[in-house]
Amino acid sequence: MEELRQATNNFDMDNTIGHGSHGTVYTGLIKDMPVVIKREWCSPQPRFLDEVHTNKKLVSYIQHKNLVNLLGYCCDDENQSLVFEYMVNGSVRDYLESSDLTFKKRISIALDAAKGLLHLHNLDPPVQHKRFTASKVLLDANLNAKVSDGAMLGLLQASDIHLANPRGGSEETIDVYSFGLFLLELITCQNPGLLQSDYEVLQWNIPAETFTRPSFQAYLIITSECLEYPPINRPKMDVVVTELETIYLNVISENHEVSLGSELFNITIE
Numbered sequence: 001m002e003e004l005r006q007a008t009n010n011f012d013m014d015n016t017i018g019h020g021s022h023g024t025v026y027t028g029l030i031k032d033m034p035v036v037i038k039r040e041w042c043s044p045q046p047r048f049l050d051e052v053h054t055n056k057k058l059v060s061y062i063q064h065k066n067l068v069n070l071l072g073y074c075c076d077d078e079n080q081s082l083v084f085e086y087m088v089n090g091s092v093r094d095y096l097e098s099s100d101l102t103f104k105k106r107i108s109i110a111l112d113a114a115k116g117l118l119h120l121h122n123l124d125p126p127v128q129h130k131r132f133t134a135s136k137v138l139l140d141a142n143l144n145a146k147v148s149d150g151a152m153l154g155l156l157q158a159s160d161i162h163l164a165n166p167r168g169g170s171e172e173t174i175d176v177y178s179f180g181l182f183l184l185e186l187i188t189c190q191n192p193g194l195l196q197s198d199y200e201v202l203q204w205n206i207p208a209e210t211f212t213r214p215s216f217q218a219y220l221i222i223t224s225e226c227l228e229y230p231p232i233n234r235p236k237m238d239v240v241v242t243e244l245e246t247i248y249l250n251v252i253s254e255n256h257e258v259s260l261g262s263e264l265f266n267i268t269i270e
């Protein structure tokens with residue numbers, strides 16, 4: 001705990017980078033490495049901490065390049081502090097507010113996030129995220145995306161501490177539905193949770209020159225499949241990953257054609 005106090009200047013407000021429903025998020029340096037410390041993520045859960053402590057293998061099992069990895073934990077009488085890798089560009093939700101991303105970059109973010117969720121679903125036993133949103137997808141310096149809280153939830157579920165299911169429905173399909181909402185937010189830059197009615201018209205918000213109709217249509221199709229009712233009709237995350245990979249490859253080849261076209265055009269003008 002002393003190390004965390006030093007890293008955050010005794011949990012100084014100046015070191016705060018965010019607030020979640022479970023507590024405050026601080027940044028700090030531990031052994032010269034930038035980290036994020038979530039304090040009071042939930043009240044201390046001895047079974048969870050036992051699990052982390054006794055089952056180091058489980059911790060590495062849950063790690064993945066598209067999950068924000070848990071680096072450490074600390075618990076005192078009143079608080080629980082969890083240490084994570086620092087994702088310098090923050091959450092996709094915040095990032096979308098301030099930046100124009102190309103369609104290709106958005107697909108690559110979607111693909112990274114889908115792979116993070118798929119890793120959780122492929123664990124044995126499978127782990128459901130259940131609270132997946134654009135604020136749970138974080139971006140590193142190169143805009144690679146990682147799903148946050150996944151490793152945490154994996155450990156909680158492994159230690160048999162079950163979280164409430166906020167949306168109802170069958171567990172396997174809740175993450176897929178949430179992922180569909182995330183895909184919608186990625187192109188509209190609007191938080192679907194804040195829409196006033198089911199019929200509110202959404203407008204996408206992508207630089208027009210960065211996408212073509214077929215790829216965009218394919219994106220809308222996989223989005224609507226993720227949001228299907230009844231839930232049993234939704235695709236599994238491995239299908240979503242494959243679809244997004246195909247769209248990504250198509251976007252790369254479309255970009256190539258566009259640049260080839262503009263080169264030919266330049267030659268004609270000369």
Ligand SMILES: Nc1ncnc2c1ncn2[C@@H]1O[C@H](COP(=O)(O)OP(=O)(O)OP(=O)(O)O)[C@@H](O)[C@H]1O
Nearest residue numbers: 018019020021022025036084085086087090091135
């Ligand atoms: N590892 C991290 N690296 C960088 N920023 C982070 C990291 N973890 C969290 N944050 C920032 O802190 C904010 C709060 O995160 P947190 O996960 O506690 O809450 P939330 O996802 O916003 O909401 P809730 O957990 O209440 O549903 C995030 O939106 C993000 O901006």
